[in-house]
Amino acid sequence: MFERIVAIVDGSPTSHYAIGASITIAREDADELTFCITVDPELSADGVGATCFAELAMLLSRQMLDEALQRAHTSGVPHATGRILQDAPARGVVSFAQAQGAGLIVLGLAPRIGILRPFIRSLAEEVLRETTIPLCVVRRPARGRLNRRILVPIVDDDLSQLGVTYAVSLAQNFRSSLLFCTVEDAAGERSALSALNRAKAEAAAAGVAADELLLPKGGGISDAIVRNADVHACDSIVMASHVREGLPRLIEGSVTEAVIYSSDVPVVIVRAPPPSADRVANRM
Amino acid sequence: MNPLTPQRFAVPDVTPRPQPGLRGIVIVASAVLAILVDTTATATVNTGLPYLQAITAASPDEASWIITVFNAAYYAFILFSPWMMARVGRKRLMVSALLGFSLTSLLLAATTDYPLFLALRFIQGAFLGCIFVPAALLLFTSLHVRALKYAPPAFVFVSLSGSTFGTVLGGYFADEYGGNYVFVPGCLATLFTALLIAVAVNANDRPQPGLRLDAIGLAFSVATFGAMQYLANEGERRNWFDDPAIVAGAGVLAVMLPAFLVYELFVTREPHVDFRMFARHRNLSVGGVINVAIGAVGYSVTVFVAYLQAALGATPTVAGALVLVRLGTYAIGVPAAFFLITSRKLDIRAVVIIGVVGSAAGLAAFSQSMTTTSDLDAFVGLSLFFGLFFGMMNQPLGALVIGSMPLPLLAAGVSIYKLSSPIGLMIATGGMQTVLDQRTASFRSVLAGDISLGRPAVDRYVHAHHGSASGLAAIAAAQAQTLAYASVMLLFAFIVLVVVPIVFFAKVQKPGAPPANV
Numbered sequence: 001m002f003e004r005i006v007a008i009v010d011g012s013p014t015s016h017y018a019i020g021a022s023i024t025i026a027r028e029d030a031d032e033l034t035f036c037i038t039v040d041p042e043l044s045a046d047g048v049g050a051t052c053f054a055e056l057a058m059l060l061s062r063q064m065l066d067e068a069l070q071r072a073h074t075s076g077v078p079h080a081t082g083r084i085l086q087d088a089p090a091r092g093v094v095s096f097a098q099a100q101g102a103g104l105i106v107l108g109l110a111p112r113i114g115i116l117r118p119f120i121r122s123l124a125e126e127v128l129r130e131t132t133i134p135l136c137v138v139r140r141p142a143r144g145r146l147n148r149r150i151l152v153p154i155v156d157d158d159l160s161q162l163g164v165t166y167a168v169s170l171a172q173n174f175r176s177s178l179l180f181c182t183v184e185d186a187a188g189e190r191s192a193l194s195a196l197n198r199a200k201a202e203a204a205a206a207g208v209a210a211d212e213l214l215l216p217k218g219g220g221i222s223d224a225i226v227r228n229a230d231v232h233a234c235d236s237i238v239m240a241s242h243v244r245e246g247l248p249r250l251i252e253g254s255v256t257e258a259v260i261y262s263s264d265v266p267v268v269i270v271r272a273p274p275p276s277a278d279r280v281a282n283r284m
Numbered sequence: 285m286n287p288l289t290p291q292r293f294a295v296p297d298v299t300p301r302p303q304p305g306l307r308g309i310v311i312v313a314s315a316v317l318a319i320l321v322d323t324t325a326t327a328t329v330n331t332g333l334p335y336l337q338a339i340t341a342a343s344p345d346e347a348s349w350i351i352t353v354f355n356a357a358y359y360a361f362i363l364f365s366p367w368m369m370a371r372v373g374r375k376r377l378m379v380s381a382l383l384g385f386s387l388t389s390l391l392l393a394a395t396t397d398y399p400l401f402l403a404l405r406f407i408q409g410a411f412l413g414c415i416f417v418p419a420a421l422l423l424f425t426s427l428h429v430r431a432l433k434y435a436p437p438a439f440v441f442v443s444l445s446g447s448t449f450g451t452v453l454g455g456y457f458a459d460e461y462g463g464n465y466v467f468v469p470g471c472l473a474t475l476f477t478a479l480l481i482a483v484a485v486n487a488n489d490r491p492q493p494g495l496r497l498d499a500i501g502l503a504f505s506v507a508t509f510g511a512m513q514y515l516a517n518e519g520e521r522r523n524w525f526d527d528p529a530i531v532a533g534a535g536v537l538a539v540m541l542p543a544f545l546v547y548e549l550f551v552t553r554e555p556h557v558d559f560r561m562f563a564r565h566r567n568l569s570v571g572g573v574i575n576v577a578i579g580a581v582g583y584s585v586t587v588f589v590a591y592l593q594a595a596l597g598a599t600p601t602v603a604g605a606l607v608l609v610r611l612g613t614y615a616i617g618v619p620a621a622f623f624l625i626t627s628r629k630l631d632i633r634a635v636v637i638i639g640v641v642g643s644a645a646g647l648a649a650f651s652q653s654m655t656t657t658s659d660l661d662a663f664v665g666l667s668l669f670f671g672l673f674f675g676m677m678n679q680p681l682g683a684l685v686i687g688s689m690p691l692p693l694l695a696a697g698v699s700i701y702k703l704s705s706p707i708g709l710m711i712a713t714g715g716m717q718t719v720l721d722q723r724t725a726s727f728r729s730v731l732a733g734d735i736s737l738g739r740p741a742v743d744r745y746v747h748a749h750h751g752s753a754s755g756l757a758a759i760a761a762a763q764a765q766t767l768a769y770a771s772v773m774l775l776f777a778f779i780v781l782v783v784v785p786i787v788f789f790a791k792v793q794k795p796g797a798p799p800a801n802v
Contacts, residue, residue: 010428010429010430011302011304011428011429012304012428013304013305016304037429038429039429040429040430040432040433042433042626043432043433051687051688051689051690052424052686052687052688052689052690052691052693052694052697053424053432053433053435053436053687055690055691056298056300056424056425056432056691057429057432059299059300059691060300060302060428060429060432061429063300064429089430
C-alpha cells in the first residue's frame with residue numbers, strides 16, 4: 001500500500017519511537033523505508049562561521065542514521081536507507097518524500113509547553129501544511145502491531161469521508177478491524193448515525209470488519225477520542241484534518257492537533273488537497 | 285628534534301553524544317554552569333582584591349602577586365587544557381578541575397598566611413584553566429542536531445554574561461561579608477557543577493595515555509603569562525623601566541615568549557600548542573586579534589567601576605549592578621547579530637562593523653557623561669545601549685574563531701578564543717593605567733594653573749570655606765581624576781574602531797549553491 005515510507009529522525013526519544021513504528025509498518029507493507037534527517041543548511045553555508053558545527057551536525061546525523069539502519073536491518077527490513085537532507089525540516093522532508101513517491105511519512109512528536117501550542121507550529125503541522133502525503137505521528141512507543149484495530153473518528157462531512165476511505169484501504173491491506181466513532185452533534189443523533197452507517201457500509205463493501213461508537217455530546221472531543229482508543233484497545237487512530245491556518249487555528253484550534261498531542265497510540269493523518277489545487281482542477 | 289619528524293598534537297575526542305530527556309538537559313546545564321563559573325570566578329576575586337590584601341596583610345607590592353600567580357597558571361592551563369582533555373578524558377578532567385578549584389577556594393577562604401595564599405592561588409588558577417575548554421566541548425557535543433545552529437550565540441552570551449555577572453557578585457560578597465567570602469560562591473558553584481557532571485555525563489571519550497607531557501613548554505607558558513601579567517599589574521605603579529623589578533619582568537618576557545614559541549614550533553616533537561594553526565586558519569588569526577582588541581576594551585569596565593566608586597561614591601555592589609544591566613541588551617544584541625548573519629541579511633563583517641561603531645558611540649557617550657556631579661541613573665541607559673552593540677560585535681567573533689575551525693581543532697579554537705581576550709585585557713591594564721595616570725597629572729596641572737583668586741567661583745569658594753586651600757586642592761584633584769577617566773573612556777572608543785579594518789581580513793566566502801544532500 002505504501003510502497004515507500006519516509007521516517008524523520010532527529011535523535012529525540014519520540015524520534016526513536018517513530019523509527020520503531022516505521023520499521024513495524026515497513027516490515028508488513030513497504031518496498032522501501034528511508035530514514036531522513038535534516039541539517040540546517042545555514043550550518044554548512046559559507047560565511048556564517050559554523051564549519052565545526054556543520055561537521056558536528058553531519059557526524060551526529062550519520063551516527064543517528066546508522067543506529068536507525070541497524071535497527072531496521074536487525075528487525076528484518078532489508079531495504080532501508082538513510083538520507084541527510086540539508087534543508088529546513090518540513091520543506092526538506094516533504095520535497096524528498098514527494099520526489100520518492102512516498103506513501104507515508106512517519107515522525108515523532110516532541111512534547112510542547114501547552115501555553116505555546118496555539119502560537120508555535122509543530123513539525124507535524126508544518127509537514128501537513130506542505131503535503132497531502134499521509135502522516136503518521138508517534139508520541140509513545142508502539143504496542144505490538146500498529147494496525148490490528150484502528151479507531152476512525154468521523155463527522156458527517158466530505159473531509160471525514162476522505163478519512164474513512166483511507167482507513168478502509170489501510171484495514172483491507174493490513175487485515176485490520178475498524179472502529180468508527182462520532183459525537184452526537186447539534187443536528188441530532190440522526191446525522192451522526194447516518195455518518196456511521198455510511199462508513200460501516202463502505203467498510204463492509206471492502207470486506208473489512210467494522211464497529212461503531214456513538215459518543216454523547218459534551219466534554220472535550222479530543223479527550224473522548226483518545227480515551228476510547230485506549231478503552232477499545234485500538235492500536236492506531238486515523239483522522240482527516242482541515243489543517244487550519246491563521247486566526248481560525250488560533251480561535252477554533254484543531255481536534256487533530258489536540259489528539260496527536262495526547263494520544264498514546266500512533267495517529268495517521270490524511271488531508272484533502274489544498275483548495276487552490278481544487279480550483280486549478282475545476283478550471284481544467 | 286629531527287626536522288623531518290612530524291610533530292604530534294593531542295586531539296581530544298569530540299564525538300557528539302547528545303542524551304535524550306532530562307539527562308540531556310542536565311548535561312547541557314552543567315556545561316553552561318561550568319562556563320559561567322569560569323568566567324565569574326576571575327572577575328569575582330579581582331573585585332575583592334583590596335579586601336584580600338588587607339586579610340593577608342600584604343603590601344601593595346605583594347598584593348599584585350595575588351593576581352599574577354593566579355593568572356599565570358590560569359592562562360597557561362587554558363592553552364594546556366586541550367592536551368589534558370586528550371590525555372585523561374573530558375569527564376575526569378572536568379570533575380577533577382572543578383573539585384580542585386572548590387577545595388582550593390575553601391582553603392583560600394580560611395587562609396591568612398601570605399606565602400600559602402599565593403601557592404593556593406597558583407593551584408586554583410591551574411584548576412580553573414582546565415574548566416572552560418572541556419565545558420565548551422561538552423556543551424557543543426551534547427546538543428541535538430537542531431540545537432547546534434544556536435550553539436555559537438548561546439555560547440557567546442554565556443561567556444559574556446559570566447564576566448559581567450562576576451563583577452557584581454564579587455562586589456556584593458566583598459561588601460556584605462568581607463574579603464575571604466569572595467571565594468565562597470565559586471567554591472559552592474564548582475562543587476555543585478562537579479556533582480552534576482559526575483552524575484550525568486558519561487566517561488565515554490577515549491583517554492590517550494600515550495601522550496607525552498610537554499613540561500618544558502608548559503613551564504615556558506607559565507613564565508610568559510606570569511611576566512605579562514606582572515608587567516600589566518606593576519608597570520605603571522613602579523613607573524615602568526625606572527624600576528629594576530619591571531626591567532627584570534620585561535627581560536623574563538623577552539626571553540620566555542620567544543623560547544615558548546620556538547620550543548613549541550621547532551624543538552619538541554609533542555607540543556601542547558599548535559601555533560601553526562594561525563597560519564593555516566586565517567579567521568582564527570583575524571578573530572584572535574579582534575578578540576585581543578575587544579579584551580583591551582574590556583578594561584573600560586574597570587575604569588568605569590573605578591570612576592563610579594571614586595567620583596560618585598558608589599559601592600562595589602552598585603557599581604557592579606550598573607555594569608550588570610548590560611546583560612539585558614546582550615540578550616538582544618547577540619541573537620540580533622546571529623539572526624542578521626544566518627538569514628543572510630548582512631555579511632558577518634558588516635555585523636561586526638555595526639557592533640564596533642555602536643560600541644564606540646556608547647563609549648564616547650560614557651566619556652561625555654562622566655563628570656563629578658553625574659547622576660548614577662544616567663548610566664543605566666548608556667549601559668543598555670553599549671550592551672546592545674557590544675553583544676552584536678561579540679557574537680560573530682565566536683563564530684569566526686571557534687566556528688571556522690575544523691572539528692579536530694575545535695578544542696584548540698576554543699582555547700584561543702578564551703585566551704585572546706585576557707591578553708588584550710593585560711595589555712590594556714598596563715597601558716591604560718599609564719595613560720590614566722599621565723592624563724590625571726596633566727589635567728591636575730592644567731586645573732592648578734586655572735585656580736586663581738581672580739576667578740569669581742574660586743574666590744567665592746575660598747571665602748565660604750575660610751580660605752581652605754586643601755579643600756580646593758581636593759576638588760581639583762577629583763576633577764582631574766574624573767576628566768582622566770572620561771578621556772580614557774574616549775580612547776577606548778577609538779581603540780574599538782581599530783577592529784573595523786582588521787575584520788576585512790576575515791575570509792568570508794560568498795553564498796553559493798545550497799549544499800548537496802548526502
